[in-house]
Amino acid sequence: MSPGEITSEPTVDPDAPLTWSTGAMTAAGFAVVCAEVTSRERPSVVECGSGFSTLKLAELVQQRGGRLVSLEHDETWATRVRSNLAAAGLAETAQIMLAPLEPHPLARDGLPWYAEHPLRFLPRRIDLLLVDGPPAFEPETELSRYPALPALAERLALDAVVVLDDIDRRGELRVLEAWERECDFRFEIQPAERIAVGRRS
Numbered sequence: 100m101s102p103g104e105i106t107s108e109p110t111v112d113p114d115a116p117l118t119w120s121t122g123a124m125t126a127a128g129f130a131v132v133c134a135e136v137t138s139r140e141r142p143s144v145v146e147c148g149s150g151f152s153t154l155k156l157a158e159l160v161q162q163r164g165g166r167l168v169s170l171e172h173d174e175t176w177a178t179r180v181r182s183n184l185a186a187a188g189l190a191e192t193a194q195i196m197l198a199p200l201e202p203h204p205l206a207r208d209g210l211p212w213y214a215e216h217p218l219r220f221l222p223r224r225i226d227l228l229l230v231d232g233p234p235a236f237e238p239e240t241e242l243s244r245y246p247a248l249p250a251l252a253e254r255l256a257l258d259a260v261v262v263l264d265d266i267d268r269r270g271e272l273r274v275l276e277a278w279e280r281e282c283d284f285r286f287e288i289q290p291a292e293r294i295a296v297g298r299r300s
């Protein structure tokens with residue numbers, strides 16, 4: 100997301116329906132994620148940064164008998180996404196894991212990442228990792244999403260797919276460069292979908 104794309108602060112009304120705001124992934128990018136999920140028997144999906152994507156992805160994951168865990172740093176936003184999941188009957192399938200942003204040993208530029216403790220409760224095997232948080236739209240926070248791959252690599256299945264959103268930004272391109280240099284993943288940039296899709300090389 101870019102400055103100004105999120106048009107309002109997270110609402111205090113936890114029951115307000117989530118909509119496809121401009122802070123969400125593009126529909127085309129989301130379609131790529133859905134195709135990856137449907138190619139799995141019982142998909143185990145982890146998302147960094149929750150929102151409308153969580154709600155829609157949870158529907159698909161539920162149909163496939165899988166599980167979705169979404170890391171969320173903002174308590175008010177977490178409450179709203181949880182409330183929407185519950186209203187849609189998806190609370191058993193999708194879990195919003197509140198993880199405040201804290202200093203992280205893998206972080207770049209001294210930026211915070213998701214707190215260590217909640218990460219221990221993530222699935223031991225992840226088939227698809229969707230990286231769309233923490234927020235990284237300010238120049239000084241552009242490397243905020245870097246820790247996702249090195250921090251979760253050991254949980255990723257051998258044939259796991261990693262999707263990084265907002266690939267039209269300089270920060271996400273720098274994150275990709277670092278991931279490819281340091282991890283055994285290679286990424287295909289899909290500009291129209293505004294994502295990069297990575298698999299083990």
Ligand SMILES: C[S@@+](CC[C@H](N)C(=O)[O-])C[C@H]1O[C@@H](n2cnc3c(N)ncnc32)[C@H](O)[C@@H]1O
Binds near residue numbers: 124147150151231232
């Ligand atoms: C890029 S957003 C995540 C969007 C989500 N993956 C989607 O596609 O719907 C990253 C963070 O921004 C916050 N956020 C998401 N949507 C928001 C909105 N409409 N208004 C305010 N904050 C939002 C949440 O804290 C979230 O973790």
